[in-house]
Amino acid sequence: MPANLPPQYYELEREYKAERDPRERLRLAQELLRMMPKHKGTAKLQADMKAKISKHRKALEGGEKSHGARQAPAHDHVEKEGAGQVILIGPPNSGKSSLLESLSHAKPLVADYPYATREPLAGMMMYGTVQIQLIDTPPISAESFEGYLSSLIRNADMVVLVADLATDTMENDLKVVTELLDEKRIILKPEITEEPEDARYCYKKTIICAHKEYDDEDGSRYARLKENFDSFVIAPTSILDDDSLNGFRKAVFDGLQIMRVFTKPVGHEADFHDPIILPIGGNVEQAATTLHRDFAQKLKFAKIWGEGKFDGQRVQGDFVLSDGDIIEFHT
Numbered sequence: 001m002p003a004n005l006p007p008q009y010y011e012l013e014r015e016y017k018a019e020r021d022p023r024e025r026l027r028l029a030q031e032l033l034r035m036m037p038k039h040k041g042t043a044k045l046q047a048d049m050k051a052k053i054s055k056h057r058k059a060l061e062g063g064e065k066s067h068g069a070r071q072a073p074a075h076d077h078v079e080k081e082g083a084g085q086v087i088l089i090g091p092p093n094s095g096k097s098s099l100l101e102s103l104s105h106a107k108p109l110v111a112d113y114p115y116a117t118r119e120p121l122a123g124m125m126m127y128g129t130v131q132i133q134l135i136d137t138p139p140i141s142a143e144s145f146e147g148y149l150s151s152l153i154r155n156a157d158m159v160v161l162v163a164d165l166a167t168d169t170m171e172n173d174l175k176v177v178t179e180l181l182d183e184k185r186i187i188l189k190p191e192i193t194e195e196p197e198d199a200r201y202c203y204k205k206t207i208i209c210a211h212k213e214y215d216d217e218d219g220s221r222y223a224r225l226k227e228n229f230d231s232f233v234i235a236p237t238s239i240l241d242d243d244s245l246n247g248f249r250k251a252v253f254d255g256l257q258i259m260r261v262f263t264k265p266v267g268h269e270a271d272f273h274d275p276i277i278l279p280i281g282g283n284v285e286q287a288a289t290t291l292h293r294d295f296a297q298k299l300k301f302a303k304i305w306g307e308g309k310f311d312g313q314r315v316q317g318d319f320v321l322s323d324g325d326i327i328e329f330h331t
Ligand SMILES: Nc1nc2c(ncn2[C@@H]2O[C@H](COP(=O)(O)OP(=O)(O)O)[C@@H](O)[C@H]2O)c(=O)[nH]1
Pocket: 091, 092, 093, 094, 095, 096, 097, 098, 099, 109, 110, 111, 112, 113, 114, 115, 116, 117, 139, 166, 211, 212, 213, 215, 237, 238, 239, 240
């Protein structure tokens, strides 16, 4: 029985065969299996692909050390921590490592020569009391694209594309980045309003960082950046300007589309140190669930303080919260 595979299958299969990064190979194998029409004619192919997937997975987990097989590099995945994972990407020397250094306690290598950063490094950036994880990465250019970057970007909650306003090649350098990502089927988007039609693609929410803003004396590079990345949020930054860095923190927090809700134990003051983080539009029930899985079921009502509410307004589980609200749970 003929397999009748679609042309995209063969295209993807070629990529799979050429791919060397273990995590990316696993992902491509899973996509190939998904694309395979499920009928008798593909039964053997399906079984083979399932075996391959299982082998890739084992190799990644380090469970199987086949002869001479290279271990998966540890830096193709960064465990998520904090309220969101944000990946800094961009051309060589644009200032990604400097940004991480200025915004967290991490100690990346900052250098005045390109390609100083060889592997990803994570650090925690504070926005008020909210912790946001930033990942510094090796540069993307025509000469260099680390295979594991695709997995890292796909896995992140948001991308910050760092533009270097100190260089005349800024426009072209960024074009190279977006084109290389396109080839990997990663499309940077100002907003995610729809899922990609083709499951092999990944749309990633992105904001642009207009870095080294003071080196753009007449503002012309900034203007071009705005033109090229129309409708993206652009945060101008310089490591020499704390206000700009605070603006960056806010732009990242806003971009993540999350909000803070402060809890208040009955008869006590609100706790402003450790907010509950919810997606924008989250309700009282979701807030209760983040504290404990069963807590939402026990909830009789909650009292809310915040903008546009009566102080201590009594609400039920479906009540939609806003950033900065204070909530008192009653069980
Ligand atoms: N003028 C200026 N230079 C910066 C700024 N941020 C970083 N740099 C310089 O840009 C160069 C590259 O920085 P680095 O963080 O290593 O870039 P990366 O390759 O993108 O990680 C270094 O010489 C930094 O000192 C900034 O805000 N203004």
